[in-house]
Amino acid sequence: MKVTVVGAGAVGASCAEYIAIKDFASEVVVLDIKEGLAEGKAMDLMQTASLNGFDTKITGTTGDYSKTAGSDIAVITSGIPRKPGMTREELIGINAGIVKDVATNLVKHSPDVILIVVSNPMDTMTYLAHKVAGLPEHRIIGMGGALDSARFKYRLAEALEAPISDVDGMVIGGHSDTGMLPLTRLATRNSVPVSEFLSAERLEQVKEDTKVGGATLTKLLGTSAWYAPGAAVSALVQAIACDQKKMFPCSVKLNGEYGLEDICIGAPVLIGRNGIEKIVEIELDEQEKQKLSESAEGVRKTNALLEA
Numbered sequence: 001m002k003v004t005v006v007g008a009g010a011v012g013a014s015c016a017e018y019i020a021i022k023d024f025a026s027e028v029v030v031l032d033i034k035e036g037l038a039e040g041k042a043m044d045l046m047q048t049a050s051l052n053g054f055d056t057k058i059t060g061t062t063g064d065y066s067k068t069a070g071s072d073i074a075v076i077t078s079g080i081p082r083k084p085g086m087t088r089e090e091l092i093g094i095n096a097g098i099v100k101d102v103a104t105n106l107v108k109h110s111p112d113v114i115l116i117v118v119s120n121p122m123d124t125m126t127y128l129a130h131k132v133a134g135l136p137e138h139r140i141i142g143m144g145g146a147l148d149s150a151r152f153k154y155r156l157a158e159a160l161e162a163p164i165s166d167v168d169g170m171v172i173g174g175h176s177d178t179g180m181l182p183l184t185r186l187a188t189r190n191s192v193p194v195s196e197f198l199s200a201e202r203l204e205q206v207k208e209d210t211k212v213g214g215a216t217l218t219k220l221l222g223t224s225a226w227y228a229p230g231a232a233v234s235a236l237v238q239a240i241a242c243d244q245k246k247m248f249p250c251s252v253k254l255n256g257e258y259g260l261e262d263i264c265i266g267a268p269v270l271i272g273r274n275g276i277e278k279i280v281e282i283e284l285d286e287q288e289k290q291k292l293s294e295s296a297e298g299v300r301k302t303n304a305l306l307e308a
């Protein structure tokens with residue numbers, strides 16, 4: 001199993017590290033445009049192999065896509081992150097050109113690849129990848145919901161004063177400060193609805209804290225987060241590599257599911273060796289349907305900027 005990670009910055013390096021540490025891939029190639037950065041990060045990570053007990057071979061390259069040839073999976077993390085006070089949508093001007101170029105180069109060298117898009121604004125970058133890569137739809141996955149759901153579980157566990165392993169929950173919708181839809185109605189502690197333990201006001205607070213999870217970290221760090229994003233990507237990569245058919249909310253091209261089409265937005269999917277094995281349609285209540293439709297409107301507005 002060969003995995004390429006484009007972008008050797010904060011998220012790319014974290015992602016390569018988590019993939020290697022789980023030891024399911026034979027090879028990880030990291031590519032960046034900044035001279036020496038990918039080579040340096042790859043060498044540094046390889047020097048953790050004997051300490052962390054993995055055999056995955058990590059190599060780095062400055063812009064040489066021939067080194068990525070024959071990749072089964074490629075992760076796109078290249079592009080600029082936001083600074084405190086910015087929205088993800090503001091990154092479109094620079095990141096669209098980068099994602100277009102990177103996706104085209106990746107597919108040229110690995111026509112059978114499964115792409116995982118991470119660069120922001122992620123739903124729009126995933127939509128763009130569909131336009132430029134010429135891949136079957138099940139082979140392009142946007143990573144956002146896996147991360148947002150992990151943050152939702154963190155906030156739920158905090159409110160419940162429970163271990164995170166007791167908690168389950170999912171975030172669908174757009175990967176944006178206003179578009180995320182944490183499904184509090186369906187969240188549980190050991191199969192018991194969390195509403196049995198938390199007041200409506202506390203649940204609303206959990207929802208709001210989850211939606212601004214990325215912005216909160218950006219304010220603290222001065223740039224956006226990388227550990228949880230890297231871990232979320234590695235979970236998707238592992239689900240593909242190990243054909244787990246695990247359910248994650250991912251940004252997926254919808255063709256009528258959830259009443260939406262010609263859009264990439266977060267919805268539950270099964271991830272396995274073919275990429276998106278199935279889009280799972282769950283029953284939403286009227287309020288959730290309304291929120292999802294508003295979220296889709298927001299994503300469409302950002303998608304329209306691709307034409308500008």
Ligand SMILES: NC(=O)c1ccc[n+]([C@@H]2O[C@H](COP(=O)([O-])OP(=O)(O)OC[C@H]3O[C@@H](n4cnc5c(N)ncnc54)[C@H](O)[C@@H]3O)[C@@H](O)[C@H]2O)c1
Nearest residue numbers: 007009010011032033078079080081118119120122143229
């Ligand atoms: N979808 C998500 O959940 C999620 C989570 C975290 C970050 N992100 C996004 O991921 C992106 C990367 O974040 P980061 O913190 O790693 O940023 P970073 O600045 O640390 O790293 C980005 C790297 O991309 C490289 N790069 C730029 N143009 C390139 C090109 N054409 N080809 C190859 N490499 C190129 C840069 O040299 C840099 O090393 C940002 O857009 C950020 O918003 C998304």
Ligand SMILES: O=C(O)C[C@H](O)C(=O)O
Nearest residue numbers: 082088120214215224225
């Ligand atoms: O918040 C960001 O800009 C980065 C990423 O989308 C995140 O959610 O951490």
